[in-house]
Structure formats: C-alpha cells, structure tokens
Amino acid sequence: MTPEYSAHHLQVLEGLEAVRKRPGMYIGSTDSRGLMHCLWEIIDNSVDEALGGYGDKIEIVLHSDGSVEVRDRARGIPVDIEPRTGLSGVEVVFTKLHAGGKFGGGSYAASGGLHGVGASVVNALSERLDVEVDRGGKTWAMSFHRGEPGNFEGDTPDSTFTPFEFGSELRVAGKAPRGVTGTRIRYWADSQIFTKDAAFNLAELEQRARQTAFLVPGLEIAIRDEREDEPIETSYRFDGGISEFAEFLAPDAPITDIWRLTGTGTFTETVPVLQPTGAMIPTEVERLCEVDLAVRWGIGYETSSRSFVNIIATPKGGTHQQGFEQGLMKFLRSQVEQNARRLKVGNDKLEKDDVLAGLTAVLTVRVPEPQFEGQTKEILGTPAVRQIVSQVVTAALKERFASTKRDDKAQTSQLLEKIVSEMKARISARTHKETQRRKNALESSTLPAKLVDCRSSDVADSELFIVEGDSALGTAKLGRNSEYQALLPIRGKILNVQKASISDMLSNAECASIIQVVGAGSGRSFDLSAARYGKIILMSDADVDGAHIRTLLLTLFFRYMRPLIEDGRVYAAVPPLHRVIVHHPGTKPNEMIYTYSEKELHDLMKKLRSSGKKWQEPVQRYKGLGEMDAEQLATTTMDREGRLLRRVRVQDAEAAASMFELLMGNEVAPRRDFIVTSSDQLGRERIDA
Structure with missing residues (x-):
C-alpha cells in the first residue's frame, strides 16, 4: 500500500482477462464444482438447441487425458462473419463476453443460456479448446489457447501454439455429409486456474443428465467415461417428460x-x-x-x-x-x-x-x-x-x-x-410442546442413562459424539474434553429406517435414544432451535462395518432430522488407519505419524525411505477405535487442534439414503440388477478383510 493513489493505479481488464482474473465471479469456485459448472455451460448450449427442436442426441465423453468433449446434432454455431466485429460466428461465441443468440434476436424462444458468457468463459479458463462445426457441407474448425485463437502443432495442450497475428482463420477441416449439421467441442481445463484435485464427477454428471432428459422429452443424453481401464457408458432418454x-x-x-x-x-x-445500429x-x-x-x-x-x-x-x-x-x-x-x-x-x-x-x-x-x-x-x-x-x-x-x-x-x-x-x-x-416443561441436561430425568453429557450449556460450542460400541466409549471418555464434548454409545447396527415405519423407528431403542438426546424432535415437528448440541459427530470404525453403521445413521438423520444436515451440523469423524513410529537417532524421541489412507501411507514410507529414516515394523493398522489409547484417540480424532472432520452435506445424505433404498429397501428387482451389473467391478482390494 502506498499513500499515492491516482488514475495510473487503475487497471482496466478487457475481454477474457477479467474472467481469468476473477473466475469465481463467473463459475462460483475453482474446485470440482466450478469445473462441473463449466461443463454444463457447454452442454446447456446443446440442450437449448434441442429445446428449440434441433437435434435429438447429445454425447459427452470424459477422455483419459483429462479433457472433455461434447457433441450434438443441432444447427451448428454460425460460421459466417458477424458484421459489427468482422469475426466469424465461432470466434465471437468463444472470445466475446455477452455475445450470443439469446438476447431476443429471434434465434431462441426460450433458453437456459441467457448472459452470453458461458462458452467464452469456458474458453478463457481452458488450456486448450478445439471446436468443430458441421454446416453447409463442410466441417469448420478452430482452436484456442486460454481464450486466444491460433493453431496447435499437435493434439495435446502442451503442443506448440502459434497465435494468429494479422487475422483469425476459421479453417475448413473436411467435408460434412449432405444435410448434416452439429457442433463438437473438446477442451482441457486450465491447471493454472483450477485446483489440483478438481475433477469431473461422473455421478453428478449422470444425475444432471438424467434430470435434463426428463425435462426435454425425446432427447437422448449419452455419457462415456474413458478415465478408467474399462470405459463406462450410460444413456438417458424419457418420452414421458x-x-x-x-x-x-x-x-x-x-x-x-x-x-x-x-x-x-x-x-x-x-x-x-439491441437495434441494427448497435444502440x-x-x-x-x-x-x-x-x-x-x-x-x-x-x-x-x-x-x-x-x-x-x-x-x-x-x-x-x-x-x-x-x-x-x-x-x-x-x-x-x-x-x-x-x-x-x-x-x-x-x-x-x-x-x-x-x-x-x-x-x-x-x-x-x-x-x-x-x-x-x-x-x-x-x-x-x-x-x-x-x-x-x-x-x-x-x-x-x-x-x-x-x-x-x-x-x-x-x-x-x-x-x-x-x-x-x-x-x-x-x-x-x-x-x-407448549404445555410440556422444557428441561435442560441437569434437570432431565428422561435422557438415556448411557449418555455421557458435557458440562457446558452453550449449544453452539457443544459437540455430541455418537460412538460405535462400548469399548470405544471407554477410550473416548478418557480422551474427550468433558467441558463441551458429550458421548452417546450405540450398540451395533441401528434399524434401517429406509424401509421401517415411523412407529418401528420410534420403538427402536437406539433410534429413540439418538432423537431423545438431540432433543429437537423428529420428522415434521423437528425444531432446529431446540437441538441441544452445535455439532453431531458420527464416530465409527474405519472399516466396512463402520461405514455401514455411519450410513445407517446418516439415513436416520436425513429422513427424520434433515434440518441438522441442511444447517451443516452433522459431521463424520475421520480416525486414522495407520500409526507409523519413526525412529530418530540419539536421544531425540521417536515421532508418531498418523495416516488416513493406503496411498498416504505408501507416500509417507517413500518419503522416509528417500530421507534415510527408519520406522518400527510392523506398522500398526487400526481396525477399530477401541484399539487406540485415550491419548491417541484424543490427538487424532477428538481434539479440535488436530482432528479431521468431514461435514455431511445434503447430497451425501441423499446418496446414502438412495443406496440404502437400493440395497436394503423393499424393491428386490433393482437390487438384483445392481448386483448383476456391478459384480465385475468388485475386486479383492475393495474388500476390507
């Protein structure tokens, strides 16, 4: 910061520079969510064409090199020259913000794309974008590097790129069959913009594709994921709308x-x-x-x-x-x-x-x-x-x-x-509710005897750990902070509320205890303001049974205490899978390092080996919370300074409820189809045994 501030300190971002400088303004975020938003900007342009009666199929391909391709059989992006800019229609669409056919010019009666920034934003945030258009018996093509038109010498984003110097060229790449029109767009998201872990989510893509196919009767949306050894193909089409x-x-x-x-x-x-004069x-x-x-x-x-x-x-x-x-x-x-x-x-x-x-x-x-x-x-x-x-x-x-x-x-x-x-x-x-006297934790005589409550009456600061098993409860008692951390043990797997009636759920001891301890009711009478704890933390073993129990609990919260999830107050504890004791020479004490996945363990060992450090063999693999002593459990899973929590979102709970409806619901046929179609995807390495 300098005391001087004058006009020469001001910056004017023109064209796509503004998009690259502030991508969150256009796509919301630069993680996987923003990446998916970009993909749907491209897909929605094809859907708008189908909505207008042009084209009945859209194909989406997730390539193994990280790129994505969208193909349609619609009218194709205009290739003639736009008179005000002197550029081809393709270049205008991909390089000019607020340019398109959806501003009341008669090309679209009603469309999803409205602001004319979708394709150009995706182009600006892509390391490479290739577009091919079939129109007038020809295939027209153009390539872009971070929004700038030019030519690549190869087929990858790393290929040598030469920008156009004097004038852009929409080249003719070949002949198109007579009467065939359509657009093909393939792009590589820019690693300078998006986070390293940003990736296309196939489940989210399939969900949105299914939804779109419902909304546009007769439109087929086909998805092909080539990122794995065995490509995955799905297709959606619904004529009933x-x-x-x-x-x-x-x-x-x-x-x-x-x-x-x-x-x-x-x-x-x-x-x-907009008038023909530009006014x-x-x-x-x-x-x-x-x-x-x-x-x-x-x-x-x-x-x-x-x-x-x-x-x-x-x-x-x-x-x-x-x-x-x-x-x-x-x-x-x-x-x-x-x-x-x-x-x-x-x-x-x-x-x-x-x-x-x-x-x-x-x-x-x-x-x-x-x-x-x-x-x-x-x-x-x-x-x-x-x-x-x-x-x-x-x-x-x-x-x-x-x-x-x-x-x-x-x-x-x-x-x-x-x-x-x-x-x-x-x-x-x-x-x-109005006639019943509200009791706090100290006055209440109806709370379950197995609840180990906390001393604090500050709801926002308090935490309820729902713990799997009595053995883990004993360790958690010693490792918790009794000022604000309460414990409620559950025995084994609770009732599957996905197919149980409300009366069965309320008569189940474990479900009733959880609802009683949370203190805010259930179902339509649930009152979020009456909840007795600021955080509900599900703490189960890091194995298949633990995941099963956590999913059952999520299903209970999703069906009967959903406002807790919507308010972001339900979490899953993340206990470590391994403890590595690293030996230090001399009098320096040994170091304990915890890892949370097999990959993290292998990476750690590789790092220790390269630095010449030794560790105690065998590496301890935790099969359950009860294997840890109180200090280890507190340090890794309960202490606010060092623990890792996963916040449960509504989408997570919906996925859990959907999976339980499939695997444990009343409908047998979908479960059988799932087992038959998914059996070839199950290998020994996916079984925690």
Whole structure:
C-alpha cells in the first residue's frame, strides 16, 4: 500500500482477462464444482438447441487425458462473419463476453443460456479448446489457447501454439455429409486456474443428465467415461417428460395419481432491445409464459419439489415457486372451508407445511429472457411469473376437483382428508410442546442413562459424539474434553429406517435414544432451535462395518432430522488407519505419524525411505477405535487442534439414503440388477478383510 493513489493505479481488464482474473465471479469456485459448472455451460448450449427442436442426441465423453468433449446434432454455431466485429460466428461465441443468440434476436424462444458468457468463459479458463462445426457441407474448425485463437502443432495442450497475428482463420477441416449439421467441442481445463484435485464427477454428471432428459422429452443424453481401464457408458432418454420425473422422485406410496397442470399467460415488460445500429433502446414487449407442472401426493410427510426455468434448475426457487405455493394454498384452503363440516375442521387454518406434506412436484416454466440472480441462475426474479403460475395452478386444480370421474373424486377426497389430518397433527404437536416443561441436561430425568453429557450449556460450542460400541466409549471418555464434548454409545447396527415405519423407528431403542438426546424432535415437528448440541459427530470404525453403521445413521438423520444436515451440523469423524513410529537417532524421541489412507501411507514410507529414516515394523493398522489409547484417540480424532472432520452435506445424505433404498429397501428387482451389473467391478482390494 502506498499513500499515492491516482488514475495510473487503475487497471482496466478487457475481454477474457477479467474472467481469468476473477473466475469465481463467473463459475462460483475453482474446485470440482466450478469445473462441473463449466461443463454444463457447454452442454446447456446443446440442450437449448434441442429445446428449440434441433437435434435429438447429445454425447459427452470424459477422455483419459483429462479433457472433455461434447457433441450434438443441432444447427451448428454460425460460421459466417458477424458484421459489427468482422469475426466469424465461432470466434465471437468463444472470445466475446455477452455475445450470443439469446438476447431476443429471434434465434431462441426460450433458453437456459441467457448472459452470453458461458462458452467464452469456458474458453478463457481452458488450456486448450478445439471446436468443430458441421454446416453447409463442410466441417469448420478452430482452436484456442486460454481464450486466444491460433493453431496447435499437435493434439495435446502442451503442443506448440502459434497465435494468429494479422487475422483469425476459421479453417475448413473436411467435408460434412449432405444435410448434416452439429457442433463438437473438446477442451482441457486450465491447471493454472483450477485446483489440483478438481475433477469431473461422473455421478453428478449422470444425475444432471438424467434430470435434463426428463425435462426435454425425446432427447437422448449419452455419457462415456474413458478415465478408467474399462470405459463406462450410460444413456438417458424419457418420452414421458416431467410425469416420469415426478414418479422417479416420489419417495412413498401414492394417494393421488400424477396430475399434470398446464397453462399459459402473457405479460409485458420494458427491456433494452439491441437495434441494427448497435444502440440499446427501451422497448415494451409482450412475453408468453408457459407453465407445466406435475404433482402427486403420497402417504408420507416429506416434500420433494424441483423447479426449473427453461430446463435450468432453480434450487433456491424464485417467483415461479412462490406462485405455485400461492395458488396451491389459496385453492386448497377454499376447498377445506367448503368441506369444513365433513372434514370436521372447525376454525383452524391450513398452513403451507400441511399442504406440502407428502407432495412430489416438478415445476417447469418457459419464458423468454427470464431475470435471474447471478450467472449461476439459482433464483428466478421475473415478477410477473408469480401471478401467471398461481392462476394456472388454481384453474387446473379447480378443473380437477370439479371432475365427475370416479377416480378423480376419490383422489381429491383422500387428498383433503390427508391435508386436514396433517393440520390436526401439527396443532396437536404444538399444543403438546407448549404445555410440556422444557428441561435442560441437569434437570432431565428422561435422557438415556448411557449418555455421557458435557458440562457446558452453550449449544453452539457443544459437540455430541455418537460412538460405535462400548469399548470405544471407554477410550473416548478418557480422551474427550468433558467441558463441551458429550458421548452417546450405540450398540451395533441401528434399524434401517429406509424401509421401517415411523412407529418401528420410534420403538427402536437406539433410534429413540439418538432423537431423545438431540432433543429437537423428529420428522415434521423437528425444531432446529431446540437441538441441544452445535455439532453431531458420527464416530465409527474405519472399516466396512463402520461405514455401514455411519450410513445407517446418516439415513436416520436425513429422513427424520434433515434440518441438522441442511444447517451443516452433522459431521463424520475421520480416525486414522495407520500409526507409523519413526525412529530418530540419539536421544531425540521417536515421532508418531498418523495416516488416513493406503496411498498416504505408501507416500509417507517413500518419503522416509528417500530421507534415510527408519520406522518400527510392523506398522500398526487400526481396525477399530477401541484399539487406540485415550491419548491417541484424543490427538487424532477428538481434539479440535488436530482432528479431521468431514461435514455431511445434503447430497451425501441423499446418496446414502438412495443406496440404502437400493440395497436394503423393499424393491428386490433393482437390487438384483445392481448386483448383476456391478459384480465385475468388485475386486479383492475393495474388500476390507
């Protein structure tokens, strides 16, 4: 910092320089999440073409050299010259920010890409990007190095690169079959930008591809992962659209069939429109908003809701989600009031949670140039969409409830009874909660006797360790900080709550103890503010049984205490796998080093061997927490100064619940298919024995 500050200290970042300087502003982060965001910027361009009726297949290839390729059979990026810049359409798309065909020029009625920065951002953050376009009977090609167009002498990012000096060239790479169009893009993410551990997540890619295939009926998305010795291929195509999506998401038995609620609405807004002269003139335009919704109620109380705008997911909702909930509440409240005597409602009022209990919903709206908050497009902000969605939902439900068909009448009647029963259960639970005296840990006589509580009453600072087995409990008692660390032992594997009923879960001693000790209830009555501990830490052995127990516990928390996970208060302890005692010459004491994986152990030994150090053989391999003494357990797993914790995210818990539904649920056929298809992937090295 210098006291002098004048205009010559200011920097102007032009073009793609700004992207490379502040990549997080455009892709959120530079880890695996940002890497996946880049990939979906490219894929979404192909999906937008399919959404407009061009192309019915998208292929994604994860190459073994770390690159990724996206192919489509759409119209192909324009190759003619863009008049204002004098550059080819391909170069404009990949080198100019806020350039594209989605700014109201008529190329796209509704699209997911809106800001014109997706392809150019990916190009700026790539060490190399190659694009090929089939148009007009020719294959056109162009290459870029960190956003700069030029020519590579070889096929790798390390090949010699020569940038264009006087003018860019969109070269003709060959002939394309007559009538064939499409685009192929292959790029290598820049190691200068992304972290070393950033990698494409196949499971996340498959999940998003499946979701997109649901949203664009008839579109096939094929994925090929060539990073392993045996390539993995998957393909998704669904002709039933969001009805199939809702069926896929539904976690419980149905009360109603899947209802499709559709409709349209128009609104006007004043937006700047680009004129042929290059000027932006505010113009009032009329917009058409198309609403398509699939809803279905089940016997459970969980809500599974997904919302999309032009097939782009909006996980944090927005005006379309608000309109859906507004229309749903308004209509169902009126129906309950009209049937108050039959339903024995009295003067009680429905609340949103009563209506959403057991609901599975997929909401999609298509609207030109929607207003989003930020490039990540997680929240829709277009105000007029709220009222349109609300009116469509109200009108469609009104028609359904007025139907004279026997099935419709039976289902609407059952739905009203379920909603009212949810309302009565909520009121009953609230009354019980208000009348029951809240006791703290010292006063309570109902807490399990095996709970080893902490002394602190500061919830934010306290920690509850759920410990596997009594032997580990004895060691943990000696190793814990009794001021803020509480211990609750569980015996063996708890109940699989994925297929057990609520009553079975509550009658299970281990599950009931955990819910009782956490102190915030369960299910819909769970109150996060009443939780007695700031952190819930699952501490199980570092073996297959320990992983099994941890997954069972995660399933319990995900199904019945999900707000704890959503608030980031559930963790998994990471105990070490090995202890290496390194000998030091002379009087210097020996050094103890802990490693947490086989790879880490081999790397450590290689390092010790190269430096001429010796270690005690055999290296101790911990099979369980009970093998450690109190000091070792405290140092490696419990002490805040040296321990390692993994925070459990909602995605982790969803994956655990999904895997348990597959492996231990009531459906036998998917489990058999999984065993048959996955048996060749299981080797001896993956079995901890």
